[in-house]
Amino acid sequence: MLTCDTCETWTQFLQxxxxxxxxxxxxxxxxxxxxxxxxxxxxxxxxxxxxxxEYLLSNYKQDLCAFLPVNADGEPAIEFIVTQSKKTVIHTAxxxxxxxxxxxxxxxxxxxxxxxxxxxxxxxTNQFVKSAAFGVAARPGQSYNPLFIHGGVGLGKTHLLHxxxxxxxxxxxxxxVQCITTEAFIxxxxxxxxxxxxxxMKKYYRSDIDVLLVDDIQFLQxxxxxxxxxxxxxxxxxxxxxxxxxxxxxxxxxxxLSERMxxxxxxxxxxxxxxxxxxxxxxxxxxxAQQKGLIIPNNVxxxxxxxxxxNVRQLxxxxxxxxxxxxxxxxxxxxxxxxxxxxxxxxxxxxxxxSVEQILKSVAAVFQVRVSDLRGSVRTKEVALPRQVAMYLxxxxxxxxLQMLGDSFNRTHSTILHAIKNIEKKMAEGDEILKKQxxxxxxxxxx
Numbered sequence: 001m002l003t004c005d006t007c008e009t010w011t012q013f014l015q016x017x018x019x020x021x022x023x024x025x026x027x028x029x030x031x032x033x034x035x036x037x038x039x040x041x042x043x044x045x046x047x048x049x050x051x052x053x054e055y056l057l058s059n060y061k062q063d064l065c066a067f068l069p070v071n072a073d074g075e076p077a078i079e080f081i082v083t084q085s086k087k088t089v090i091h092t093a094x095x096x097x098x099x100x101x102x103x104x105x106x107x108x109x110x111x112x113x114x115x116x117x118x119x120x121x122x123x124x125t126n127q128f129v130k131s132a133a134f135g136v137a138a139r140p141g142q143s144y145n146p147l148f149i150h151g152g153v154g155l156g157k158t159h160l161l162h163x164x165x166x167x168x169x170x171x172x173x174x175x176x177v178q179c180i181t182t183e184a185f186i187x188x189x190x191x192x193x194x195x196x197x198x199x200x201m202k203k204y205y206r207s208d209i210d211v212l213l214v215d216d217i218q219f220l221q222x223x224x225x226x227x228x229x230x231x232x233x234x235x236x237x238x239x240x241x242x243x244x245x246x247x248x249x250x251x252x253x254x255x256x257l258s259e260r261m262x263x264x265x266x267x268x269x270x271x272x273x274x275x276x277x278x279x280x281x282x283x284x285x286x287x288x289a290q291q292k293g294l295i296i297p298n299n300v301x302x303x304x305x306x307x308x309x310x311n312v313r314q315l316x317x318x319x320x321x322x323x324x325x326x327x328x329x330x331x332x333x334x335x336x337x338x339x340x341x342x343x344x345x346x347x348x349x350x351x352x353x354x355s356v357e358q359i360l361k362s363v364a365a366v367f368q369v370r371v372s373d374l375r376g377s378v379r380t381k382e383v384a385l386p387r388q389v390a391m392y393l394x395x396x397x398x399x400x401x402l403q404m405l406g407d408s409f410n411r412t413h414s415t416i417l418h419a420i421k422n423i424e425k426k427m428a429e430g431d432e433i434l435k436k437q438x439x440x441x442x443x444x445x446x447x
Contacts, residue, residue, distance in 0.1 A: 050131060117130070125275060128417070145238065152310075156312055253430065304338060
């Protein structure tokens, strides 16, 4: 039940924030929030995805405590409800419709029909980036613009990029979508200069596109002239409210690009695709096998997932090889067959099994704090940062779900995620002291 006082308090909070942030940030993050229920003890908010929750608590936690009720732990007494309708849209998307792309570019990348939101396997390490990608697809140019997706090879960046393209084409038929690799953009620019058609190319890229999807922006490094043209195109599209999505193997701050270019790419949302944890890798294996009509026993799927963990592409390659072997020899899949068939793909030396306790002891030693404080509720700066470092390293070094890691720290999974994002941000911003401290912790783990 809503109370007038609480409704007014939430409205006052929004007015307070609106005067302190950009119109774009307010429209993207705060305007979509709806109040579902409110009492003198707390408030229930409806949000489009859990990224909004993380943004709200990361940026306005103290202000929320000032305006709204707080719980016994001094946290804002807010219950977040993620809108369900968006999830169902993903699974009920209409069948693909062939469209003719209005393009003058000869280097356009044809969207992969297998790369869709429906078959993107979601797990703790990619849940948020998928939510962000779908948010962009559902509201092109209105949220997370630009969206910058970064992560290692074969983790799903291109899958998400093409998923956005498919969804926009099928649900916003009047919008013109261009999907291109950075190398293709460079080739397009070279050809236009050679053919003296540069003006036509500039017009196309700066005016005739509504959604621009660019893969592998890292190939723009050390190419100053091409970077300048890309940056001009980028600014022109953004100023017109056109949607841009970029992928890279590194975050913007780690790319060897101009400060101007890096600043432009950090305008919107920078999202990381992590290495999938064990359960997600098993789900990916079973999904790929199902697509090929292949039956892989769970124990075998876990065996493969435990020995192939670098990226999704390797998992798909393993399933393809097993599928071919079984069809040719008409044999069943066992661990022995996997060891024989995938011998060179399997990680021969098992990774050291690291525990949360080992990480806590190493962090405590490097930062000169007590393990009990890291597990406890002390919130001083001297303890808060080392605690977040421990959570960051647990997420990086231990193949467990965020929920299980949260239990190990006596915290929620969202707290673990916030810590990981905060440490990643500090490192991306060039905190050299923190980088050295984390390196020391990693080196001392297990000693």
